[in-house]
Amino acid sequence: MRASIINTPTRYGWATILLHWLIGLAFIGQFALGFAMVRISSQRTAFELIQLHKSLGFLLLGLIxxxxxxxxGNAAPALPSSVGSLERLAAPLAHLALYAFQIALPLSGWAxxxxxxxxxxSMPFNLFVMPNLPLAESDAAESFWAAAHWYLAYAGAALVALHVTAALRHHFRLRDNVLTRIVTPSSGGE
Ligand code: HEM
Ligand code: HEM
Structure with missing residues (x-):
């Protein structure tokens, strides 16, 4: 059977799967890059890495x-019936929060x-000059947005860690299809 591009009532389609893994892995890579670049002693390398971090961040913003x-336009599949009522409530809230972090993080970096x-x-991948957001320049504003970006990055990473733990718990402990259904796409008949 051919894999479906859209989600079905029980499974994710391949477009959602592709976007989930592309953005998910880029997000984790972006966190690691941000963490490393502010701790590197070579100023020249740090500068280059910050430019790469900005380019990747803008790309992530577009993808998200x-x-x-x-x-x-494409509702998520219903959770399997084995999922308890508390998680049924918590999972959509956690996913909503993940979406919010994915938007707020690049926006705070841009600010x-x-x-x-x-x-x-900012010159994403040296292709064009990205305009600045219409915000007034000042050292105080820079400190504010640096702190906001820092808190968002670390809170976002904690939420991702919780998300990955929940996925692994479903796969290895509960042994349901919550993880596999975001790996293999639905086929037309499902
Ligand atoms: C999903 C997107 C992003 C993630 C996960 C992320 C993550 C991070 C992390 C973990 C740090 C290091 C924080 C620390 O330990 O001090 C950082 C720093 C930084 N990020 Fe991002 N970032 C993202 C997007 C962006 C974007 C779009 C820009 C700019 C256009 C940006 C600009 C910066 C800058 C300039 C720093 C250095 C801040 C400083 O020197 O204190 N980031 N980011
Ligand atoms: C690399 C490790 C990751 C694993 C193992 C993983 C696993 C999963 C699983 C199993 C689901 C399906 C949940 C369900 O069926 O209800 C899911 C959905 C989701 N994941 Fe991940 N994920 C990972 C990384 C990420 C990252 C880094 C982000 C964002 C920063 C993310 C954001 C989301 C969102 C927003 C959904 C909900 C999709 C929807 O709208 O239905 N994931 N993930």
Whole structure:
């Protein structure tokens, strides 16, 4: 049977699966890059890595907007009947929070570079100059957005850790299809 592009009532389609893994792995990579680049001693390498972090962040922002648009037009499959009532309530809230972090994190990073008095232009993958957000530059605003970006990054990472733990619990302890259904797409008949 051919794999379905859209979600069905019980399974994810391949478009959601592709977007989930592409963005999910890029998000984790982006966190690792952010963590490493502010701890590197070579100023030159740190500068290059921050430019890469900005490029990847803008790409992620574009992909996540696409993902949310796709999700709004394409309902998620219902959870299997084995899932308890508390998790039935918590899972959509956790997913909503993950979407919120995926939007808020790149926006806070964009705000941070926009208000910086260093005025280093953002050039995603050296292709074009990304305009700054219309925010006033100042050292105080830069400190504010740096702190906001920091808190969002670490809170987002904690939520992702919880999300991955929940997925592994479903697979190895509860032995249901919650993890496998975001790995293999639905076929037309499901
Ligand atoms: C999903 C997207 C993003 C994630 C997960 C992320 C994550 C991080 C992390 C973990 C750090 C290091 C925090 C620390 O330990 O001090 C960081 C720093 C930074 N990020 Fe992001 N970031 C994202 C998007 C962006 C974007 C779009 C921009 C700019 C356009 C950006 C600009 C920066 C800058 C300039 C720093 C250095 C801040 C400083 O020197 O204190 N980030 N980011
Ligand atoms: C790499 C480890 C990851 C694993 C094993 C994993 C696993 C899963 C699983 C099993 C589901 C399906 C849940 C269900 O059927 O209700 C899911 C959905 C989801 N994941 Fe992940 N995930 C990972 C990374 C991420 C990351 C890094 C993010 C975002 C920062 C993310 C965001 C989401 C969202 C928003 C959904 C809900 C999709 C929907 O709208 O239905 N995941 N993930």
């Amino acid at each position: 907007i696409l993902r949310i648009a796709w999700r709004l 941070l570079v926009s208000v910086s008095t260093l005025e280093i232009p």
